[in-house]
Amino acid sequence: MSRMTPDYAELARVDRSNHLHPKTNPVTYQRDGGTMIVGGQGVYLTDSEGNRLLDGVAGLANVNVGYGHPQLIEAIHCQLNELSYFHTFTGFSNPASAALTERLRDRLPATINTFYYVASGSEAIDTAAKIASFYWRRRGQHGKRKFIAFRRGYHGNTVFASALTGMPEYHDQFALPLDDIIWVDPPFQYEQNPGMDEAAFSRLASNRIREAIEAAGPDTVAGLFAEPMLASGGGIIPPKSFWPEVRRICDALGVLLIFDEVITGFGRLGEWLGETAFGVTGDICAMAKGISSAYIPMGAVGLSDRVADVLMNANKYFMHGFSATGHPVAAAATLANIEIIESEGLLAATRTGPGLEWRNGLDGLSRHDIVGDIRRLGFVGVLHLDPAKTGRSGPSKTAPAARFSALCRDRGLIVRGGEEIVLMSPPLCLSASEAAEMIGILDDALTAFASDPD
Ligand code: PLP
Numbered sequence: 330m331s332r333m334t335p336d337y338a339e340l341a342r343v344d345r346s347n348h349l350h351p352k353t354n355p356v357t358y359q360r361d362g363g364t365m366i367v368g369g370q371g372v373y374l375t376d377s378e379g380n381r382l383l384d385g386v387a388g389l390a391n392v393n394v395g396y397g398h399p400q401l402i403e404a405i406h407c408q409l410n411e412l413s414y415f416h417t418f419t420g421f422s423n424p425a426s427a428a429l430t431e432r433l434r435d436r437l438p439a440t441i442n443t444f445y446y447v448a449s450g451s452e453a454i455d456t457a458a459k460i461a462s463f464y465w466r467r468r469g470q471h472g473k474r475k476f477i478a479f480r481r482g483y484h485g486n487t488v489f490a491s492a493l494t495g496m497p498e499y500h501d502q503f504a505l506p507l508d509d510i511i512w513v514d515p516p517f518q519y520e521q522n523p524g525m526d527e528a529a530f531s532r533l534a535s536n537r538i539r540e541a542i543e544a545a546g547p548d549t550v551a552g553l554f555a556e557p558m559l560a561s562g563g564g565i566i567p568p569k570s571f572w573p574e575v576r577r578i579c580d581a582l583g584v585l586l587i588f589d590e591v592i593t594g595f596g597r598l599g600e601w602l603g604e605t606a607f608g609v610t611g612d613i614c615a616m617a618k619g620i621s622s623a624y625i626p627m628g629a630v631g632l633s634d635r636v637a638d639v640l641m642n643a644n645k646y647f648m649h650g651f652s653a654t655g656h657p658v659a660a661a662a663t664l665a666n667i668e669i670i671e672s673e674g675l676l677a678a679t680r681t682g683p684g685l686e687w688r689n690g691l692d693g694l695s696r697h698d699i700v701g702d703i704r705r706l707g708f709v710g711v712l713h714l715d716p717a718k719t720g721r722s723g724p725s726k727t728a729p730a731a732r733f734s735a736l737c738r739d740r741g742l743i744v745r746g747g748e749e750i751v752l753m754s755p756p757l758c759l760s761a762s763e764a765a766e767m768i769g770i771l772d773d774a775l776t777a778f779a780s781d782p783d
Pocket of ligand 1: 389448449450451452454483484485486556560561589590591592617618
């Protein structure tokens with residue numbers, strides 16, 4: 330089948346004038362335009378001008394097995410030929426989603442055996458919240474309707490997922506936040522108590538959760554939502570004993586522990602679920618992104634047996650469902666994705682050759698004065714720039730991390746820059762030489778920043 334080369338310039342004109350993009354300033358986009366990505370292979374993207382870019386973020390931390398993987402493409406193709414779609418409402422199912430349930434049951438922690446399928450991380454979060462609410466109602470505890478969430482946590486953009494997101498900019502344009510969310514500071518030692526002993530800091534941070542639940546009244550709190558490590562909020566890695574302590578607090582006070590594994594799952598922290606890396610299992614987990622490496626939108630909610638027992642014995646409709654719930658093509662893509670992660674040893678990749686190259690390379694960047702902190706776990710890493718050391722002569726229009734990202738981009742590397750934090754989450758298939766290339770560009774961009782900080 331031959332295809333005509335599209336007229337990218339014309340397409341870009343339409344896109345600028347009539348496509349409202351997410352998290353994009355529409356005025357500057359219409360004026361200046363952006364970048365058309367036209368191809369992807371492995372860890373590299375190609376834009377419409379023929380530039381090759383190393384994707385240091387794996388899309389949005391979701392293309393875990395890399396772009397253009399033939400096995401995944403083939404699995405999607407086969408499923409499309411077999412059954413392109415049918416829903417899973419009112420007693421219907423399909424072999425792909427049934428096979429996926431079996432596979433997830435085998436791979437995830439032993440207590441998580443029941444699954445609900447969705448098409449995105451935000452849907453997984455909303456579904457997890459509804460499951461938690463329904464669980465307590467079925468148990469006659471109707472007063473349990475509040476959720477604890479971390480300031481700086483990110484949980485997505487449906488109304489409830491935005492409400493759980495602890496960043497004011499996600500509330501300001503809308504009728505948010507909601508009253509039933511209780512905010513707690515995340516366990517962020519670098520900013521909160523840098524000199525403190527780690528175990529003492531862990532107790533302090535986990536006690537904040539206990540105090541928040543006790544202040545609200547345990548009878549009013551349904552669950553705690555949290556990423557095992559906060560990714561978009563700044564690459565915040567809790568101390569080792571934090572999650573086991575929080576697990577005990579939740580058990581003692583009767584609060585469900587709900588992990589948002591949307592970024593941390595499917596190999597990003599070297600395990601199927603990030604919570605395993607911290608030695609705990611939640612009562613509910615929300616998964617998406619890397620579950621299908623974003624070849625097809627997909628998400629899932631995992632229910633522990635304790636929660637599943639209550640929901641699976643409700644002798645009535647569970648009144649929650651999306652047209653794409655249990656989509657056979659998304660399920661087939663997810664199955665293939667899991668096979669690739671296993672056959673290519675990608676869970677181990679965060680600890681072996683490429684992972685070590687990346688990790689050691691990142692650590693080496695601390696020799697640049699401008700770097701205040703480096704935090705990394707598995708294939709998530711941040712450079713936390715120190716604004717006091719950027720050498721800027723005055724207030725600049727661009728945040729330091731945004732300026733640094735632009736310098737990386739000029740050198741062929743995509744990273745994500747917030748105010749002071751540069752976030753990276755490369756595909757798990759990154760090779761040792763690609764890791765070295767990435768570190769080389771970061772090194773060069775840091776040197777360039779130091780000599781021209783404004
Ligand atoms: N949870 C976390 C931790 C995320 O990082 C994201 C997206 O970035 C979401 C939830 C929402 O996922 P989606 O964008 O697929 O709705």
